[in-house]
Amino acid sequence: MRSVVSPSSLAWSALVVSGVLEAVWATALGRSEGFSRLAPTLVFVAALVASMAGLAFALRTLPVGTSYAVWVGIGAALTVTWSMATGGEAVSLVKVLLVLGLVGCVVGLKLLH
Structure with missing residues (x-):
């Protein structure tokens, strides 16, 4: 069968996947130090192109409003979570709750579609 x-689906x-790649390119952009470091700059470009291609696909x-909100939500939640986990950003209960709220909104948009 x-x-x-x-x-x-x-x-x-x-x-x-494109939302995850958004977090990758955002993190790489921060590490590129204004495109002065080659490796993070190359990761940024590759992840950006792949992320945009996946979003376009x-x-x-899918509707543009829902897709864009989900894409940004996934990218933002993963970027801030990664930054807190690696020590690049302070962790606070309020931040964690807000990120969880963002994830809840992304899941809600998926469930409503």
């Missing part, structure tokens, strides 16, 4: 993946998968099937 052949399994068929729906266009919608493929689009959502691409959107989630998802937008062929």
Whole structure:
């Protein structure tokens, strides 16, 4: 029996991966020190192109408003979480709760779609 993946589930998968890549390029951009460091600059460019390509792919099937909000939400939540986990940003209960709220909103948008 052949399994068929729906266009919608493929689009959502691409959107989630693209959101993760947004966190990668945002972090690499910060580490590039104004594009003066080669390795983080190359990671930034590669992740940016892949992230935008995935978002563009998802937008062929999903609405732009929901897609953009989910993409940004995933990227923002992962970027701030990574920064707190690696010591680049102070951790506070309020920040953690706000990030959890952001994740809850992303999940809610997915459930409503």
